[in-house]
Amino acid sequence: MKGNLEATGTGIDQTMFMTMDTAQAMAKSSVTTAVQPLDIPADSISAVMVKVKPGADAHKVALQILLDTTGMYPIESPNLFGTFRSQMSGLLWGFFALTVIIWILAALMMGVNFSMAANERRREMAVLRAVGATPGFVFRLVLIEAGILADAGAVVGISIAAFLIYMFKDLIAASLKMPFLFPSFSTFMGVFGIGVAVAIITVTISALVPAIRVSGQELAISMRE
Amino acid sequence: MLSFKDVTKDFRLDEQTTITPVSNVNLDIEQGEFVIIVGRSGTGKTTLLNLAAGMVKPTSGKVTIDKKDLGNMNQKELSVLRSQQIGFIFQFPSLIPALSIRDNVTMPAIFNQNDNAKDTNDRAIELLGTLGLAAKIDVYPRQLSAGETKRVVLARSLINQPHLILADEPTSDLDDRTEDEVMKLLREINAKGVTFLIVTHSLQLIPFATRAFEMDNGNLNQITSAEQLKTAVSR
Numbered sequence: 001m002k003g004n005l006e007a008t009g010t011g012i013d014q015t016m017f018m019t020m021d022t023a024q025a026m027a028k029s030s031v032t033t034a035v036q037p038l039d040i041p042a043d044s045i046s047a048v049m050v051k052v053k054p055g056a057d058a059h060k061v062a063l064q065i066l067l068d069t070t071g072m073y074p075i076e077s078p079n080l081f082g083t084f085r086s087q088m089s090g091l092l093w094g095f096f097a098l099t100v101i102i103w104i105l106a107a108l109m110m111g112v113n114f115s116m117a118a119n120e121r122r123r124e125m126a127v128l129r130a131v132g133a134t135p136g137f138v139f140r141l142v143l144i145e146a147g148i149l150a151d152a153g154a155v156v157g158i159s160i161a162a163f164l165i166y167m168f169k170d171l172i173a174a175s176l177k178m179p180f181l182f183p184s185f186s187t188f189m190g191v192f193g194i195g196v197a198v199a200i201i202t203v204t205i206s207a208l209v210p211a212i213r214v215s216g217q218e219l220a221i222s223m224r225e
Numbered sequence: 226m227l228s229f230k231d232v233t234k235d236f237r238l239d240e241q242t243t244i245t246p247v248s249n250v251n252l253d254i255e256q257g258e259f260v261i262i263v264g265r266s267g268t269g270k271t272t273l274l275n276l277a278a279g280m281v282k283p284t285s286g287k288v289t290i291d292k293k294d295l296g297n298m299n300q301k302e303l304s305v306l307r308s309q310q311i312g313f314i315f316q317f318p319s320l321i322p323a324l325s326i327r328d329n330v331t332m333p334a335i336f337n338q339n340d341n342a343k344d345t346n347d348r349a350i351e352l353l354g355t356l357g358l359a360a361k362i363d364v365y366p367r368q369l370s371a372g373e374t375k376r377v378v379l380a381r382s383l384i385n386q387p388h389l390i391l392a393d394e395p396t397s398d399l400d401d402r403t404e405d406e407v408m409k410l411l412r413e414i415n416a417k418g419v420t421f422l423i424v425t426h427s428l429q430l431i432p433f434a435t436r437a438f439e440m441d442n443g444n445l446n447q448i449t450s451a452e453q454l455k456t457a458v459s460r
Contacts, residue, residue, distance in 0.1 A: 123317070124321060130307065131307065131332065132304055132305070132308025132309075132333050132336030132337060132385070133336050134301050134304040135301070218281070220271075220281040223275075223317070
């Protein structure tokens with residue numbers, strides 16, 4: 001077999017591609033092995049699939065084939081993928097907008113949380129400074145702590161999300177009413193890595209202001225609080 | 226070693242109110258001294274100690290350690306100075322609760338670039354052993370009594386082998402017997418050449434001092450006679 005179409009989740013992509021010799025050999029053996037023997041007339045090709053470039057007009061291409069060839073009848077495929085693509089595009093933009101809003105809210109929430117945590121630990125940080133820690137050390141300490149928390153949160157969160165999606169993938173596919181493929185392991189690992197990176201970047205941004213404040217605080221005042 | 230020259234510190238509370246916890250203080254402390262400053266709460270003792278550690282800058286005047294003007298040093302230089310030359314005993318519980326006693330004691334050495342981990346660990350074990358805390362080296366601060374906590378703080382202040390120890394109420398929260406033990410311990414360390422500046426409200430500590438002062442409304446007055454001690458007690 002020479003190849004098959006990339007999975008789309010539609011069933012159309014079950015087509016197998018093979019050499020003409022292989023097809024002839026299959027037809028020959030089908031006489032004894034298949035319920036309905038396959039008959040391939042010699043020196044003939046039943047169909048040729050033409051893939052147009054993105055943006056090209058498939059109808060114009062079909063017309064041109066009709067004009068330029070004899071004995072060939074172009075059949076335009078229904079605009080199945082185009083419909084899916086436009087539906088998915090709307091859905092994806094919706095998801096994207098929702099994700100951005102949630103991301104901004106999460107970053108703000110984490111900023112408030114880190115500010116509160118840093119305020120509670122002002123005296124502890126002041127003690128560190130008093131025994132010799134530089135402002136830079138305290139700054140890095142706050143950011144590293146935030147990074148570790150982000151890392152742990154991202155790993156646990158993404159793992160739970162992936163598990164739930166995997167468990168309910170059929171339900172999700174059914175409720176979406178459109179093709180849905182669970183990502184391959186490599187794609188999933190890529191998404192996992194991006195998720196962790198985004199979490200670390202987000203938390204670092206959220207912890208930046210508290211880190212600057214706590215590292216630059218007036219020691220004598222912080223120790224009295 | 227530690228010198229205050231015409232040092233005044235103001236804090237502006239709001240547009241109309243300014244307080245002056247330290248007013249025109251002059252004090253020279255030599256290497257090996259054991260100086261105690263007594264005074265009631267709110268008389269500027271802790272501010273004076275903070276000035277000595279460079280944790281707050283004077284409004285006017287000059288604070289120097291080994292002739293280095295703390296007012297001219299940036300935050301990083303002050304951090305290096307504190308890690309290499311100063312040990313601090315705080316009034317409040319200052320141990321990090323999430324760290325073991327060993328880690329609390331060795332923590333200041335992380336900031337001292339002249340140190341290495343093995344020496345620090347050996348020194349921490351030795352110090353905690355000397356202070357009677359050998360068995361508590363891997364426990365956490367919440368498992369210690371008040372007296373043990375003070376001794377751990379003392380060990381932490383000594384880990385970088387400082388020349389100067391600044392102590393803020395080192396015997397607060399301690400019973401008389403433990404107070405006496407801690408003060409004797411401080412004097413033993415002082416006998417090895419470490420300079421002490423202690424601020425306290427407890428007049429009972431004065432007999433341990435080589436020189437004693439009374440802080441009253443930001444002014445520093447040396448206690449040189451029994452009469453002055455009596456006056457301080459009566460306040």
